[in-house]
Each structure stands twice: as structure tokens, then as C-alpha cells.
Amino acid sequence: MTVSFKRDFLAGMRQCVPVVVAAAPFGLLFGALAVDNGLTVGEAVLMSATIYAGASQMVGIDLFNGSAAPWLIVLSIFAVNFRHVLYSAAVGRRISHFSLWQKAVAFFLLIDPVYAETERRSEAGKSMTFAWYLGIGLPVYLSWVAEGYLGAVFGGLIENPEEFGIDFLLPLYFMALVLGFRSRKNWLPVVLASALGSIAGFHFIGSPWHVSIGAIIGIAVAAIIADTRPPQNMKASVGSEASR
Numbered sequence: 001m002t003v004s005f006k007r008d009f010l011a012g013m014r015q016c017v018p019v020v021v022a023a024a025p026f027g028l029l030f031g032a033l034a035v036d037n038g039l040t041v042g043e044a045v046l047m048s049a050t051i052y053a054g055a056s057q058m059v060g061i062d063l064f065n066g067s068a069a070p071w072l073i074v075l076s077i078f079a080v081n082f083r084h085v086l087y088s089a090a091v092g093r094r095i096s097h098f099s100l101w102q103k104a105v106a107f108f109l110l111i112d113p114v115y116a117e118t119e120r121r122s123e124a125g126k127s128m129t130f131a132w133y134l135g136i137g138l139p140v141y142l143s144w145v146a147e148g149y150l151g152a153v154f155g156g157l158i159e160n161p162e163e164f165g166i167d168f169l170l171p172l173y174f175m176a177l178v179l180g181f182r183s184r185k186n187w188l189p190v191v192l193a194s195a196l197g198s199i200a201g202f203h204f205i206g207s208p209w210h211v212s213i214g215a216i217i218g219i220a221v222a223a224i225i226a227d228t229r230p231p232q233n234m235k236a237s238v239g240s241e242a243s244r
Contacts, residue, residue, distance in 0.1 A: 091106070
């Protein structure tokens, strides 16, 4: 392990600490709810290790308990996780210099806070190294799986964990991530359009489709109001060339 790899890896680990702390209640809650809905401890851990998406896992255990058709479970989880398609498109340009296997690892570890931190680091002009990405993504993943196990084993000691309202922290956490990008141009109209679209989708169609509907409407508004004009310095350069 080179000195630069170790330095970047440790830098990523330092940034992942608040993410691990914030995600801990969700991982524990999922493990408890999974067992409460009929899954074994092994199945709960396997779900955390493979799907690795809190909201989708919550939707999944509800559908498993209701004996829904397999295709409906897969489609519902995809609908909730549709935002990760958008994350991948955005992060893909940041990690284009990664090797193929590094990209595979990076996209597997790509979750909401990892996306947010990747964007912040890139916008700050700092180098995007695989060591840093691994440092922030791997500890979060391992802790998530461990939390699912602990919740599944010891969650039975707490009756009705939903009554504690821990699951309400999830939308609050997402809101904090969204607010982190409030300085971006056109942030407010895109967020408002996405929020209204999601609310309407939840009211008229239902969960989990409102997640994808809100995302699609937000993208559409962003595309419509995007400023496609070239920068002033570019126009000046073109005008100078034309006058020669």
C-alpha cells in the first residue's frame, strides 16, 4: 500500500464517520423489522449485503410479508432505487479514470451520502482517487451489514420498533443531503417540482412509484430551464475568430 493510497483512504474514512453514525438507526431498524416480518437472521443479513439500500429493503420486507409476486417485488425495489441510475450518470463522469473493476466496486458502493460527498469533493477541485472513494464507501457498507445482523439478532428485545419513530429520520437525512446543494443554480425550482411531483404521485398512484415520478419530473424541469448558452468568454473567443 503506497503512502498516497493510505492518505486518501484515511481521508475518506474520516468523512464517512458521520454517515456511519447517521445510518446506524436505519440498519438496526431494518434488521429488527425483517425478522419481525418473517425473515431469518441470515436472510436479513443477505438482503443488506446484496440490495444495500435502506428504503428499498424496507419496501421489500413489506412485500415479502404480503406474499407479493416476485416480479412486483423486483419492480418496486427498482422504482425506489431509480435515483441510483441518476447518481451513476453523475458520478460516472467523476470516476472515468477508474479501471473497469474499480468502477464496478464504486457503483456497488454508491449510495446517497457517497454520491453527495463525491460531488462535493469534485466541486472543491480535489482529486477523485479510488483510495478515497473506497475509504468513504467500504466502511459504510460493512457497518450497514453488521447493523442489519445486530438488529435481526437483538431487535426482538424491542416490541414495535416503529413506535420509536426512528424510521422518520430517513427522510430528514435525505432532506439534509438535498439542502447541501442549495447553492447550485436552479436548485429551488427543480426541488419544488420534484417534491410536488412526488406528492402527487403518492396521492394518485401510491408508493413506491412516487419516488421515480418525482425524480423524472425534477429532471424534466431541470432540462427545460437549463441555460444552454455558452459562457461569455467562449462567445468572445468565437467573435474574435470570426473577425479575423
